[in-house]
Amino acid sequence: MYFQPCALLVQRLLRAKSELRLEKELKHLDRFEALIIDDLGYVQQSREEMEVLFTLLAHRYEHRSVLLTSNLVFSKWEQIFKDPMTTAAAIDRLVHHSTILELNLASYRMETAKKSMTPEVNPDEA
Numbered sequence: 629m630y631f632q633p634c635a636l637l638v639q640r641l642l643r644a645k646s647e648l649r650l651e652k653e654l655k656h657l658d659r660f661e662a663l664i665i666d667d668l669g670y671v672q673q674s675r676e677e678m679e680v681l682f683t684l685l686a687h688r689y690e691h692r693s694v695l696l697t698s699n700l701v702f703s704k705w706e707q708i709f710k711d712p713m714t715t716a717a718a719i720d721r722l723v724h725h726s727t728i729l730e731l732n733l734a735s736y737r738m739e740t741a742k743k744s745m746t747p748e749v750n751p752d753e754a
Contacts (some may be wrong), residue, residue, distance in 0.1 A: 630660040634668045634681070641680035650680065654687045662693040669700040669708045678709050682718055689721040696722065 646651035659665060688694050702719050708714040
């Protein structure tokens with residue numbers, strides 16, 4: 629299994645593409661049964677960045693597992709992939725044979741931050 633934030637993985641793929649070794653990098657990632665790509669859509673990225681991400685998703689389609697986390701629902705993914713056709717193709721590949729977990733929960737980080745900002749009351753002072 630291989631875990632990486634989306635922004636860092638995309639930069640790795642872009643570097644490989646610019647060095648004309650994208651195919652080799654994709655094959656290197658094939659040795660991992662599952663890729664966990666964290667925070668898809670969290671940072672706005674360029675069309676070129678999303679093209680290499682789509683290339684990765686298409687390469688792994690029906691071959692190896694991809695687990696994604698995203699704060700965006702599918703209807704907002706055009707913001708990620710920049711055009712309707714690429715968005716539809718990416719979603720199509722991801723949802724085919726997939727299990728989708730939608731968690732409508734409060735942010736763990738936000739809850740932790742709120743707790744740390746709440747002053748503790750000493751029972752002896754109350």
